[in-house]
C-alpha cells in the first residue's frame with residue numbers, strides 16, 4: 355500500500371494542527387512498512403501536483419479540520435477540481451476539530467461520507483476526533499504527546515480496512531460530556547471565554563458587542 359495524504363486545512367502548514375496529526379499518523383504507517391506522500395492544499399500553487407497524485411494513486415486520505423461545523427471552504431474548492439475516478443480508488447478521511455465531543459463532528463462526517471460516491475470512488479471511512487484546538491500552541495514534546503494516539507491509527511490503517519473497523523469508531527471518545535461538565539463548560543463560555551473574545555476583538559478595533567445583532571436594525 356502507498357498512501358497519498360492531503361492536508362485539507364486552509365492554514366499554512368507551519369501552523370496547522372492537522373499537519374501535526376498527519377505527522378503522527380504517518381509515523382504509524384511507516385512503522386508498518388507503508389509508504390506515503392503528503393501534500394497540503396493551503397498553497398494553491400501546488401493544487402495541480404496534488405490533483406496529479408490523486409489521479410495516479412488509489413489510496414487517498416484527506417485529513418481536515420472542522421471549520422464552522424463542516425468542511426473548510428478552500429477544501430471544497432479543491433475537491434471541485436478533482437475528476438471522477440472508479441472504485442479502484444479508495445478515499446478515506448481523518449476529521450479533527452477543536453471541541454471534544456463526537457457529536458460536534460457528525461454533520462461534517464455525514465457530508466464526507468457522501469463525497470466518494472460523487473467522485474465515483476470507494477469510501478474508506480472517516481476517523482473522527484476533536485479536542486485539538488491547542489496543538490499548535492504547545493511545544494514539540496507536548497505536541498508529540500497529544501498526537502501520539504494518531505500513530506496507533508496509522509498502524510490500524512496500514513492493516514488495510516481504512517477506518518471501517520470498530521477500533522477507529524471508538525477513537526472518537528465521548529459523544530457527549532456528562533451533564534454537569536456541559537453545564538460548567540456553558541458557564542465558562544458565557545463568562546470567561548466571552549469576555550476574553552470581547553477583549554481581543556476590542557484590541558483589534560471592534561467597538562460593539564460580539565453578539566451585536568446588526569441585521570435586527572435594518
Ligand SMILES: Cc1cc2nc3c(=O)[nH]c(=O)nc-3n(C[C@H](O)[C@H](O)[C@H](O)COP(=O)(O)O)c2cc1C
Pocket residue numbers: 363364365369370371372373419420421422423424450451452453454458484486487488490
Ligand atoms: C474558522 C474556524 C472555524 C472553526 N470551526 C470549528 C467548529 O465548528 N467546531 C470545532 O469543534 N472546531 C472548530 N474550529 C477549530 C479547528 O477545527 C481546530 O482548531 C483544528 O485543530 C484546526 O486545524 P488546522 O490548524 O489544521 O486548521 C474552527 C477553527 C477555525 C479557524
